[in-house]
Each structure stands twice: as structure tokens, then as C-alpha cells.
């Protein structure tokens with residue numbers, strides 16, 4: 001495996017030491033919500049960036065602003081098919097992530113996660129790249145332990161409607177660790193907890209974007225079930241900072257590492273906060289609960305704090321306000337386009 005010489009320098013966007021040779025970073029799923037922020041930060045950091053995407057849930061517009069950068073390249077490709085790209089760092093973020101998105105084509109979701117992991121790892125094996133996997137808190141399923149520590153093996157229903165995603169991500173973790181043990185591939189597995197921010201789609205279907213868009217339209221805020229289920233929401237900039245630190249961590253740091261914000265709230269409380277922030281006239285309504293919806297979710301981030309010196313620093317109200325501004329602009333643009 002290729003090794004890097006740690007630099008004494010510090011990047012502009014993080015106070016972590018950066019590698020002297022900032023080689024090519026490949027971002028699978030780079031035109032998606034998280035991937036596009038990651039591409040942006042990697043370019044700022046000095047990498048050449050190849051963004052690989054099939055645009056199934058991501059959009060070209062997310063990376064349009066990077067197109068003029070000579071160090072940025074966009075490649076249309078499906079990770080279910082093999083690829084051979086020379087890179088020193090690979091981030092595998094290619095997978096639908098919103099429950100309505102990943103349940104629309106469950107077989108495709110499972111195969112994207114399994115074959116995508118195999119093809120990404122084979123590519124890393126050939127080039128000697130460090131390879132970073134975007135895993136998920138869904139590997140814990142509907143957890144019986146809270147907060148969730150990385151040592152917890154989870155409680156996943158293997159035949160339910162979420163299994164295509166949960167088991168796909170669990171299999172991907174297995175493949176990452178087996179490629180590491182068997183072939184010595186330098187892997188890093190990060191388990192992402194609910195992350196939100198600008199560049200989520202209007203129709204993404206996840207709770208933060210749904211509530212904000214509903215509130216801005218003065219439409220009903222739709223709570224699935226009793227609203228007492230909890231989540232812990234992380235702002236996108238914090239999450240990307242965590243991944244940058246993880247990717248720069250030493251050869252012995254493979255994870256899995258939880259990356260998320262441990263501030264836990266109920267879905268009901270989130271609805272109230274969003275309604276207040278937007279001064280909306282929306283009503284809060286309850287719809288039937290969704291099958292296998294985890295009742296509680298909160299990361300234990302002790303490992304990330306110890307190994308990466310990382311913890312989130314953007315609070316929920318600040319992050320939500322930035323996200324509201326983003327959707328406000330998007331809706332104003334959409335209404336203007338309709339009026340023409």
C-alpha cells in the first residue's frame with residue numbers, strides 16, 4: 001500500500017496536519033448532497049478531485065460551480081460496474097440515502113452497496129489508495145442500546161423494507177474489513193448519523209428537508225407515527241470535517257467510527273423548532289408510522305473525539321437557519337421559473 005509523508009503544514013479548511021502530496025481524490029457519489037460538499041472541501045485542500053456519479057439521486061447542479069476548476073473532473077459511471085481510476089484517496093459515498101430513495105429500487109440499492117464496495121475496493125487494491133467508506137447509523141437498526149457505541153452489533157430486521165439499505169451497508173463494512181485483512185487495503189469506515197444542510201433535494205423525503213419545505217410553503221408538517229422517536233442531527237460542514245480528519249488519520253485508524261452530532265431530539269420537537277424558525281402558519285399532523293422506523297438514535301462519539309480530535313461545533317438552530325435560507329432561495333427560484 002502507498003504511504004504518505006505527514007506534512008508540517010496545515011490546510012486552509014481544517015487545523016489537522018495535511019499530507020505533503022495532495023494527490024487525486026476520487027469521490028463516488030460526488031454529485032450528491034454530502035459528496036458535493038466533500039468535493040468542494042477536497043479542492044480547497046489542494047487535491048485534484050474526480051467526482052464519479054450516475055446521477056440517480058444526485059444532480060449535476062450540485063457540482064456545476066466546481067466545473068471551472070482545472071483540478072476537478074466529473075465522470076458519469078455506475079459503481080455497480082467495475083472502474084479503474086488512478087487515485088491516492090477514494091471516498092465511497094455512492095448510494096441512495098433517503099428512505100424513499102433507497103426503497104424505490106431495493107434490489108438496486110443492495111447491489112449498489114455490495115457491488116459498489118467490491119468495485120471500489122478492487123480499484124483501491126490496484127492503485128494502493130486509502131479508501132473511505134460512508135457507512136451509516138442504520139447498521140445499528142432499531143437499537144436496544146443508547147447512545148450507540150461502535151462495539152454495538154445492532155438490531156436489524158433482515159427482511160424488512162429498510163434491509164436493502166441496512167444490510168447493504170453492513171455487507172459493505174464486511175467487505176471493507178475483509179479486503180483489509182486479506183489484501184492489506186488501507187480502509188477507513190465512518191458511520192454517518194443523520195446529516196442535513198444545503199443541497200438536499202426539495203423532494204429528498206428526509207425529515208429535515210420535508211419539514212423545512214413544508215413550513216416554507218405553510219403546508220402541514222407531516223410526522224410519521226407519534227413523533228416521540230428520536231434522531232441526532234449533524235450539520236453537513238461538521239460531518240465533512242470529520243471525514244477529512246479521518247482520511248488523514250494514520251495507517252492504524254480504520255474505524256468503524258461514528259460521525260454525527262450527539263444532541264438528540266424527538267421528531268416532534270424538530271417540527272416545532274422548524275415551524276418557529278420559519279414563522280410558518282403550518283399545522284403539525286400525524287401520519288401512520290413507517291415500518292421498522294428506529295425509535296431512538298444517538299451516536300457515542302468518544303472514539304472520534306479521541307482518535308480524530310473531532311466533535312461537531314454547529315448547533316441545530318444555526319444549521320437549520322442556514323438550511324432554511326438555502327431552501328428559501330431554491331423555492332423562490334422555482335416560483336420565479338414557474339411564473340415565466
Ligand code: NAD
Nearest residue numbers: 029031032033034054056057058078079094095097192195
Ligand atoms: P445522496 O442521495 O444525495 O447522494 C448519493 C449520491 O450517490 C448521489 O449523487 C447519487 O446519484 C449517487 N449514486 C447512487 N447510486 C449510485 C451508483 N450506483 N453509481 C454511482 N453513483 C450513485 O445522499 P447523501 O445524503 O449525500 O449520502 C451520501 C452517502 O452517505 C451515502 O452512501 C449514504 O448512505 C451515506 N449516509 C448519509 C447520511 C445522511 O444523513 N446524509 C447518513 C448515513 C449515511
Ligand code: UDP
Nearest residue numbers: 099205206207208210222223224229267293
Ligand atoms: N419523518 C417524519 N416525517 C417526514 C419524514 C420523516 O416524521 O416527513 C421521521 C421518520 O419516520 C424518522 C425520522 O423522521 O422517524 C427521520 O427520518 P429520515 O427519513 O430523515 O431519516 P432516517 O429514518 O433514515 O433516520
